[in-house]
Amino acid sequence: MKKEIAIGIDIGGTNTDYGLVDSEGKCYVKKSLRTDVSENAETFLDILCDDLKKSITEKNGNFEIKGIGVGAPNGNFFTGKIEFAPNLKWKGVIPLVGMIEERMNLPVVMTNDANAAAYGEMIYGAAKGMKDFIVITLGTGLGSGIVINGEMVYGHDGFAGELGHTVVDPEGRMCGCGKKGCLEMYASATGIVKTMHELFDTRKESSSLRKIERPKLTSKDIFLAAQTGDTLALEAFELTGKYLGIKLADAVLFSSPEAIILFGGLARAGEFIFKPTKKYMEEYLLPIYKNKVSLLPSELDKENAAVLGAAALVWKYTVKK
Amino acid sequence: MKKEIAIGIDIGGTNTDYGLVDSEGKCYVKKSLRTDVSENAETFLDILCDDLKKSITEKNGNFEIKGIGVGAPNGNFFTGKIEFAPNLKWKGVIPLVGMIEERMNLPVVMTNDANAAAYGEMIYGAAKGMKDFIVITLGTGLGSGIVINGEMVYGHDGFAGELGHTVVDPEGRMCGCGKKGCLEMYASATGIVKTMHELFDTRKESSSLRKIERPKLTSKDIFLAAQTGDTLALEAFELTGKYLGIKLADAVLFSSPEAIILFGGLARAGEFIFKPTKKYMEEYLLPIYKNKVSLLPSELDKENAAVLGAAALVWKYTVKK
Numbered sequence: 001m002k003k004e005i006a007i008g009i010d011i012g013g014t015n016t017d018y019g020l021v022d023s024e025g026k027c028y029v030k031k032s033l034r035t036d037v038s039e040n041a042e043t044f045l046d047i048l049c050d051d052l053k054k055s056i057t058e059k060n061g062n063f064e065i066k067g068i069g070v071g072a073p074n075g076n077f078f079t080g081k082i083e084f085a086p087n088l089k090w091k092g093v094i095p096l097v098g099m100i101e102e103r104m105n106l107p108v109v110m111t112n113d114a115n116a117a118a119y120g121e122m123i124y125g126a127a128k129g130m131k132d133f134i135v136i137t138l139g140t141g142l143g144s145g146i147v148i149n150g151e152m153v154y155g156h157d158g159f160a161g162e163l164g165h166t167v168v169d170p171e172g173r174m175c176g177c178g179k180k181g182c183l184e185m186y187a188s189a190t191g192i193v194k195t196m197h198e199l200f201d202t203r204k205e206s207s208s209l210r211k212i213e214r215p216k217l218t219s220k221d222i223f224l225a226a227q228t229g230d231t232l233a234l235e236a237f238e239l240t241g242k243y244l245g246i247k248l249a250d251a252v253l254f255s256s257p258e259a260i261i262l263f264g265g266l267a268r269a270g271e272f273i274f275k276p277t278k279k280y281m282e283e284y285l286l287p288i289y290k291n292k293v294s295l296l297p298s299e300l301d302k303e304n305a306a307v308l309g310a311a312a313l314v315w316k317y318t319v320k321k
Numbered sequence: 322m323k324k325e326i327a328i329g330i331d332i333g334g335t336n337t338d339y340g341l342v343d344s345e346g347k348c349y350v351k352k353s354l355r356t357d358v359s360e361n362a363e364t365f366l367d368i369l370c371d372d373l374k375k376s377i378t379e380k381n382g383n384f385e386i387k388g389i390g391v392g393a394p395n396g397n398f399f400t401g402k403i404e405f406a407p408n409l410k411w412k413g414v415i416p417l418v419g420m421i422e423e424r425m426n427l428p429v430v431m432t433n434d435a436n437a438a439a440y441g442e443m444i445y446g447a448a449k450g451m452k453d454f455i456v457i458t459l460g461t462g463l464g465s466g467i468v469i470n471g472e473m474v475y476g477h478d479g480f481a482g483e484l485g486h487t488v489v490d491p492e493g494r495m496c497g498c499g500k501k502g503c504l505e506m507y508a509s510a511t512g513i514v515k516t517m518h519e520l521f522d523t524r525k526e527s528s529s530l531r532k533i534e535r536p537k538l539t540s541k542d543i544f545l546a547a548q549t550g551d552t553l554a555l556e557a558f559e560l561t562g563k564y565l566g567i568k569l570a571d572a573v574l575f576s577s578p579e580a581i582i583l584f585g586g587l588a589r590a591g592e593f594i595f596k597p598t599k600k601y602m603e604e605y606l607l608p609i610y611k612n613k614v615s616l617l618p619s620e621l622d623k624e625n626a627a628v629l630g631a632a633a634l635v636w637k638y639t640v641k642k
Contacts, residue, residue, distance in 0.1 A: 151470065256479075283500075
């Protein structure tokens with residue numbers, strides 16, 4: 001019998017990864033193509049789909065391809081279109097799902113990257129068996145995927161679940177979106193660096209990080225310094241967890257999830273970020289919620305997480321059980 | 322043919338109202354009983370159900386009773402129990418749904434009062450035909466009912482939708498729940514009075530309200546003063562709308578609803594509260610949401626709103642269509 005396989009495609013501004021994944025999350029083929037060398041989506045999809053077909057042909061004797069899942073910035077689940085994605089060269093509205101279906105003759109489902117991460121946790125990861133959970137992706141920005149009663153929350157237009165732009169401080173840090181005080185300016189790789197800069201200016205403690213040229217300071221530097229016990233680096237994590245924890249308490253009051261899962265680079269700082277986040281989340285919860293919501297790390301393999309998330313869409317939507 | 326009727330029961334700390342309501346929202350019988358005279362739930366339900374049976378018997382020739390919907394403080398939809406309601410004399414956990422079913426031999430559904438308001442808008446009011454909306458009840462406190470894809474959001478334990486306790490300011494006003502800075506300490510009848518007190522202390526403008534003894538000042542006084550153009554009263558509404566609007570923007574980022582409906586006493590202040598709330602909500606929305614979310618007043622008849630909300634539960638859950 002042939003093995004049932006889902007194709008997961010993760011479209012990013014620089015690279016696009018794809019993988020052939022089975023229903024247990026095993027990734028058989030994994031490839032990466034440059035996104036930014038193609039001036040328009042047509043050219044890129046011609047290259048991508050040719051490559052995909054080759055990969056499939058090589059395995060065709062053994063695999064039965066069930067469908068294609070796509071995670072893409074600003075990917076709209078309802079319309080199948082990428083709409084004005086700031087990180088992609090291709091401008092305007094791109095009917096990506098239709099364009100891939102035409103080329104591949106397979107069912108295609110698309111969602112945005114943070115929602116793809118949430119499908120990944122649902123099918124393969126930390127949220128297996130859960131019906132109510134939230135995934136927070138802590139990368140350069142902060143994304144979120146909210147699952148209620150087993151279904152992703154899309155809202156009336158497909159744009160729900162943008163917790164990165166909820167407000168920490170109405171007069172706070174300027175965000176790329178044009179608003180002030182968005183959560184992703186505090187709780188993200190970008191955010192913790194900004195917090196570190198503020199601590200340099202407002203505190204006197206010595207720190208190995210003061211030696212690094214300001215524009216070159218990264219969240220990884222802060223993590224490494226925290227591991228050596230650097231007071232200011234530890235405080236930057238404490239503050240980042242405070243900002244995040246208080247907003248997660250708001251999210252719990254909204255949908256009362258069983259768990260919140262932290263995904264992405266900053267989440268891999270482990271207890272440095274989990275401990276203060278949990279502390280402040282609990283502090284700002286109503287008594288009825290206290291100690292009932294688990295704060296968990298992603299259980300997706302780091303290297304394949306985005307491709308697994310995209311592939312999960314296929315098992316969720318196109319395969320009849 | 323007999324008319325199909327739902328019984329709606331609204332349990333409050335002081336009074337309990339019930340009504341016999343048809344599927345169009347017409348209320349045929351409406352009665353009010355004292356809740357607080359009964360020391361325990363058994364005694365109260367004996368009195369209530371005897372009264373209900375009499376009302377039904379009087380109309381029995383014409384009515385076919387389809388079921389009973391109950392809106393109650395801390396009423397849990399999943400368990401059918403009222404759990405530790407601070408405003409009721411009956412303490413602990415009360416299996417209310419089972420107790421009414423036993424006495425009435427009819428299907429019974431219960432939810433909390435804010436969710437009942439949301440069912441009311443869904444079946445009879447401003448949210449008819451909508452699948453994604455949020456109802457905010459602005460009374461002494463702030464309650465909320467969140468509907469996503471046609472279903473009330475209950476979360477994994479039935480406690481979802483407590484937006485009144487999301488955080489405006491982590492170091493802000495002390496809330497009855499034990500936390501600081503909860504939204505209901507700012508955007509509610511209680512909240513606007515607190516804001517007015519702050520304005521008295523920090524501003525010099527004259528105001529007719531300064532003559533009122535502080536503990537006696539009500540939100541209605543502020544509304545009446547605003548109608549006369551009182552500068553500080555108008556500013557109290559502006560600030561209340563600011564607090565509320567910014568948190569509603571957060572809620573839009575969560576579930577991207579088609580509309581947010583304001584319900585209850587403070588919402589009846591009309592433009593005084595709607596205008597600033599809308600302004601600040603729009604200001605703190607991402608561009609993709611701007612001018613897409615309607616901010617609407619409740620369309621339920623004020624006198625019967627709570628009973629209609631409870632009755633709506635019957636049409637939503639117990640009547641097969």
